[in-house]
């Protein structure tokens with residue numbers, strides 16, 4: 001499309017076309033800017049005058065006048081190809097028109113050479129796009145650079161419980177749960193201003209919001225297109241609550257978490273065992289040493305044999321201690337894959353995972369994350385495991401509670417130290433439990449394992465942070481963990 005790429009104001013520039021309207025009573029013929037440029041006419045004027053100024057052959061004018069008349073009297077649509085005279089560039093122009101209401105005609109004027117290619121392509125793309133929007137299993141939404149929804153697919157209608165008619169024209173943030181709901185305009189603004197991609201082409205798990213306000217996890221990926229100088233963003237949305245056993249991101253995350261959970265449970269059990277067994281092992285060791293001394297004094301004929309046996313027993317005691325120590329080291333050595341992680345992403349993914357099934361329980365979830373401190377230095381999977389644990393505990397604690405609200409917040413509590421807090425409106429922590437919460441195997445639940453919090457604290461401490469629990473003044477509990485923003489010694 002050379003004509004479109006020519007510099008503005010350049011002599012060679014020719015418009016691709018535009019629209020026109022005609023009022024039968026006043027005979028006024030109006031043209032859009034593009035049509036004016038194409039036809040070399042002013043924006044408005046009496047039809048006959050405009051026709052006379054149109055740079056076409058006399059015969060062509062006659063055709064156009066007749067077509068307009070038939071259209072005005074009998075509502076017959078027309079589609080004419082006119083050759084512009086040399087003054088108009090000698091090109092072909094296509095003029096289409098039809099009646100659009102009482103006494104009004106309207107239509108379009110294109111440069112015919114462009115039009116053939118353009119309209120073909122546009123029609124083909126529109127058809128492809130339409131059928132994709134109709135049939136795609138994933139929800140699709142197209143928004144403009146102000147966040148206003150331009151189209152909304154069938155699957156998206158089902159996912160959110162909104163019709164396309166209701167959705168189109170609204171800001172896309174109505175589909176989101178907090179914090180994205182209030183921040184989304186800022187996200188687009190940030191991207192348009194800086195070009196920094198946080199989600200475009202990357203994709204991540206976010207919390208969607210259905211028409212009834214209930215949150216649900218969804219995987220969102222976004223593509224960007226440029227349509228005639230307009231920036232449009234297409235979101236592909238996959239509802240994770242209906243996730244089948246596929247290679248999805250949630251499954252992957254869940255598997256990672258389960259794996260690490262097993263490993264840490266092993267480590268935790270190892271530590272507990274080591275702790276518990278150290279004393280009996282030490283006692284056995286002492287008895288053996290004592291027995292060997294007694295044996296030496298007794299002067300029995302089998303003394304040498306018994307002595308040998310006791311020595312081997314002592315070796316085995318040492319070996320048992322080493323095995324347990326190694327088991328313990330094995331897990332605590334997993335300093336893991338620590339890197340710079342986005343707090344929002346970490347928390348949102350953990351929430352999406354931890355709150356599967358929470359919708360049915362009528363639980364609302366709020367985020368209050370300080371956007372000024374979005375980066376943490378941490379092992380994402382381990383910290384997500386901690387958060388999932390805290391969220392699940394919060395859900396458990398709110399079973400049967402009247403108010404069911406979970407909140408995840410973050411704030412800077414010391415230079416370079418971020419605190420993440422999970423607050424619930426549940427039963428609160430029993431007074432006699434508060435001192436023992438973080439002990440391995442401490443649980444007040446009939447089928448609880450009692451390892452969640454002790455593992456969580458282990459993970460947080462391995463990151464150089466701390467974990468604590470408090471009851472809220474107005475009911476429920478808050479669990480806090482602190483984490484460093486940057487690796488030790490980093491600038």
Ligand code: ADP
Nearest residue numbers: 393397428429443444445448449450452453477
């Ligand atoms: P489990 O959940 O298997 O019992 P945890 O180590 O995660 O193991 O929790 C230990 C105990 O701490 C729970 O049994 C419960 O008594 C208490 N607890 C944990 N989270 C909360 C909470 N949000 N509100 C009240 N009590 C809690």
